[in-house]
Amino acid sequence: MIQMAAETRGWVSLGLSPGGKVTGADLITGWVDGAGQGHIRDQHGTQGDVIETDDHSDWVLLSAVENETHTVLVVSRQLNTCDVHDLPFLDTIKRIIYAYSQEDPTNVSTITYSNQGVKNGSRYLSFLLGDPGEVRGASVWSLNFNHTLGKKSRRITWCKIEKFPQAAEKEEDRVHYIGFDFHHGENSEVHLKHVAIYECAGDANSWTYHQERARLDHYSSQKGHACYSHDTPSDYSKCNLNVILWTPRTKGVREPEHVGVPLLSNDGSPSYFMVEAQYENSNSMPNVNVQWKMDVYYTRTLRQYESGILKVGSTLNFAMLIPPGQKTWKIAGHCPDGCLNEAVPNSGIKVYQVLLHAHSLGTAMRIRHFRDGEELQPIITDDYYDTNFQPILSLSEERTVLPTDHLTTECVYDSSSRQNSTFSGYGDADEACLAYLFYYPRVSLAECSSVTHHDVIKAEFHTGELEDEENLLLQSPLLEPINPRLPRKGDVFFQDYINALNWSEFDMRNIQEDLYRGPHVTRCLLTAGIPAQVSKTTAEFPEAYEYEELEGQCPSILQRESTSNSQVTRTSRCVLLTTLLFHTIMILLLWL
Structure with a gap:
């Protein structure tokens, strides 16, 4: 059920549009005529931003009110109508478009988003992501950040060590993180791209443990370092267990009532966290000050389960590449059973x-899910991915992942605008294919990923003539404890070598299939960046029956019309009561 209100006595229109354009959008347009009668049209956008009316209307008009200044319409629709011209309402729909005119339409064909006098726009919005709600009875750990971007800082990732304000001296001191609220400050809505908070784990039995803790305490009093640079202290690499993630346009996050995240070390020593914030200054503006605040909520009333975040997908290294000029290019990253077995219990x-x-x-x-020779329903699918709006998506039903399962994260890219190949990384011209799984009970596994084997890269692109070509499997010289020499031939490094290729000479379909389906090298990390002792270091697509949508998930119009009389009566009563309620509310509002 949606209320559409605009400062107009003409028509108003709203559309679901993954690309933010009229073409391909699912639209509803309504108005109130001179006699006070409300009208709606179920519409869709076609090529050239032409608007056409659907053959069948799936919207129901519940209320239509017009006063001296405003038009207010209340409408309802099924989340998924199964109409070919309608988009289902999903939590992955992230963009709406809107328009309104000061005049009622002379006929339906005159409705357009582009005529002179029509006000229009778009914004990011998911109808199914509600307000996070107020947190009661919790303590607050407030993190305040102020960072200045230089003119050359087109995209920079800044890391800062923070010390939790208390320690667990005894068992009853333990606390659970249960959510956060985010507060924008100066310039942050434009320049802040993501925030990730990692626990700085360590082995309390190691003879270097106390020295590491002392260094982290020292770092917590400093302003921080550029992440993944030559100047980044090596202790930062031990902060790899995700605890909190913030993405643009996220007001706040709440953990389910049965789930919490431990924030204090079990050995009684202080807990340290690395706050990783990514900023972008694409217009190269000098001395841009960016301020923001995060209120982290925690409680001594411990939840039933302790949760964690597992990173799965394509390993960030040079073997992940996207050729230029490709409208559709697929990348896969595997999390195989060989990695899951290291930490996941038999119960999953x-x-x-x-x-x-x-x-x-x-x-x-x-995220594809394989088990015992069959592919299960995907854990989640986003056919309208948009990097500008990356909400944390709650599953309608919790999904069990067993230690013998296989997960594959798939990403589709459009590189038709690029002149050079795109590689994985943190820069504004780089790419990534990652998913973060929020799960319980918490285990020691932090990352489970893979990337195309360097032997496949060598066979496809003849990189065997490069020196140190096996170093493709390193994330980068900045992310590893050592500083290896990257693959090169003389002064020509791997990326330059790839960008010098004449792609017209390659069979792109075969290359896509070989890189996508061929053997991968896995990366399996436990907390504190410790590699897991896996028995298999390579992975491929499982030989499994591919999952297919069950027939009947989209009932036809005829099936809907054959609903039993009792169901129709209940539906009619609900619509009638809702209509009367909204009419009453609208009359009161307009009278006030």
């Missing part, structure tokens, strides 16, 4: 939320 883990993450080329993402 329960996934309850997911964050999908790619950069500007990403157009679609999904």
